[in-house]
Amino acid sequence: MVNIKSQTNQALQGNLQGGLHGELAVPGDKSISHRGIMFGAISQGTTILRHFLTAEDCLSTLKAFQQLGVPIERDGETVTIKGVGLHGLKQPADALDMGNSGTTTRLIMGLLAGQKFQTKLVGDASLSKRPMKRVSDPLGEMGADIRVTDGHLPAMINGKSLHAVDYHLKVASAQVKSALILAALQADGTSTIVEKQPTRNHTEIMLKAFGAKVETEADDVTITVHPNPTMTGLTLNVPGDMSSAAFFITAASLVPHSKVKLTNVGMNETRTGLYDILKRMGGQITLSHENHSGEPTADLTVESADLKPVEIGADEIPAVIDELPLVALLAAKANGVSKVTGAGELRVKETDRIAAIVDEFTKLGIAIKDLPDGFIIDGSQPWHVTDSHLDSHGDHRIGMVLAVAALLVKEPLTLKGADSINISYPQFFDDLATLI
Numbered sequence: 001m002v003n004i005k006s007q008t009n010q011a012l013q014g015n016l017q018g019g020l021h022g023e024l025a026v027p028g029d030k031s032i033s034h035r036g037i038m039f040g041a042i043s044q045g046t047t048i049l050r051h052f053l054t055a056e057d058c059l060s061t062l063k064a065f066q067q068l069g070v071p072i073e074r075d076g077e078t079v080t081i082k083g084v085g086l087h088g089l090k091q092p093a094d095a096l097d098m099g100n101s102g103t104t105t106r107l108i109m110g111l112l113a114g115q116k117f118q119t120k121l122v123g124d125a126s127l128s129k130r131p132m133k134r135v136s137d138p139l140g141e142m143g144a145d146i147r148v149t150d151g152h153l154p155a156m157i158n159g160k161s162l163h164a165v166d167y168h169l170k171v172a173s174a175q176v177k178s179a180l181i182l183a184a185l186q187a188d189g190t191s192t193i194v195e196k197q198p199t200r201n202h203t204e205i206m207l208k209a210f211g212a213k214v215e216t217e218a219d220d221v222t223i224t225v226h227p228n229p230t231m232t233g234l235t236l237n238v239p240g241d242m243s244s245a246a247f248f249i250t251a252a253s254l255v256p257h258s259k260v261k262l263t264n265v266g267m268n269e270t271r272t273g274l275y276d277i278l279k280r281m282g283g284q285i286t287l288s289h290e291n292h293s294g295e296p297t298a299d300l301t302v303e304s305a306d307l308k309p310v311e312i313g314a315d316e317i318p319a320v321i322d323e324l325p326l327v328a329l330l331a332a333k334a335n336g337v338s339k340v341t342g343a344g345e346l347r348v349k350e351t352d353r354i355a356a357i358v359d360e361f362t363k364l365g366i367a368i369k370d371l372p373d374g375f376i377i378d379g380s381q382p383w384h385v386t387d388s389h390l391d392s393h394g395d396h397r398i399g400m401v402l403a404v405a406a407l408l409v410k411e412p413l414t415l416k417g418a419d420s421i422n423i424s425y426p427q428f429f430d431d432l433a434t435l436i
């Protein structure tokens with residue numbers, strides 16, 4: 001297997017006889033790496049991030065905060081941030097390039113809405129099609145002045161004094177929630193943010209660790225934010241990314257005769273939807289070395305298994321949102337008809353992930369039908385490759401799910417746009433090769 005960095009048409013490996021075997025420590029969590037840079041930047045003193053994710057999305061965050069005047073140095077996966085405090089960011093000389101990263105864009109909007117300067121945000125073609133009013137509108141209710149372009153990037157942020165809010169989120173989105181929390185840290189009073197459904201809670205957990213006063217009520221959806229905290233830098237070991245481990249969890253479950261151990265994987269329960277769903281489908285996955293302090297982690301041992309079909313509805317979606325392409329692949333080998341609904345958010349990710357999965361799985365002869373907010377898959381039908389030229393649609397997660405799907409077919413396949421995988425997992429093919 002070759003490194004993909006300069007390849008546009010990656011040859012994919014299939015037809016494995018002996019299964020996948022070995023042990024792997026997946027790269028650091030993307031959501032936690034982004035937040036580590038941001039919260040370290042607005043704290044006082046030094047923050048050290050270990051096992052930082054050195055993928056393009058998190059490097060966009062790192063560069064943006066350097067442009068905002070924060071001294072940040074990176075030595076491999078260790079990042080040192082000299083925090084400037086909540087009021088120490090400086091107006092950047094140029095526009096901030098968000099690259100492909102929705103998380104960087106939406107969280108930075110919340111933070112810069114309350115800074116006393118002007119910033120322009122730009123992004124790549126994919127990011128420039130993703131909805132931004134979901135953030136600029138609620139921030140506007142706090143007094144922010146954010147001008148988006150027909151609801152999209154480029155955006156101009158004119159920093160203002162912000163008012164406290166009592167806001168009920170209209171979408172189940174950790175990015176929108178986090179933007180509001182970051183704005184609320186700078187508001188003139190205590191804010192309450194109420195989620196539609198619980199979503200990943202790294203912002204709340206990490207801000208508390210840095211010293212901010214952020215409280216989550218017992219209902220799991222009401223968050224109270226007290227303004228003007230004194231935040232202090234800290235040393236943080238970023239756990240392995242469940243969303244990256246998920247590719248190998250799926251591959252080991254589906255490729256016969258496999259047994260793979262994934263070490264130090266983040267097990268925050270707002271992120272473990274794939275683990276829960278796989279167990280329900282009859283997957284063979286066991287936990288060891290469980291650590292429950294701060295962000296929980298565990299080692300996961302996965303063996304191949306015969307899978308049952310599954311039904312997934314809206315209340316389960318946030319904890320598995322980025323892994324739904326993999327749920328589709330698991331369903332495509334399960335013994336019956338599976339159905340996913342309530343996942344309309346997939347249509348506004350790096351690409352329309354429902355359309356991309358249906359297009360590409362159809363090339364493999366998988367019996368899949370799209371729904372407005374999900375899909376139906378009959379895994380009891382055998383696959384027949386009708387087109388060997390797969391396409392990532394420029395989306396890292398679609399690229400990786402297709403690479404895993406290719407392990408299950410005999411025909412040689414190629415993947416167009418494999419370089420998109422660098423967005424979240426540059427060493428994906430190298431890591432996969434260690435298990436073959």
Ligand SMILES: O=C(O)C1=C[C@@H](OP(=O)(O)O)[C@@H](O)[C@H](O)C1
Binds near residue numbers: 030103200
């Ligand atoms: O807050 C985060 O770090 C993320 C939240 C999710 O997006 P939404 O908030 O749009 O659901 C997820 O899809 C994304 O990969 C990372």
Ligand SMILES: C=C(OP(=O)(O)O)C(=O)O
Binds near residue numbers: 057101104349
């Ligand atoms: C949707 C994703 O990321 P973002 O929204 O940060 O671009 C993802 O990583 O799958």
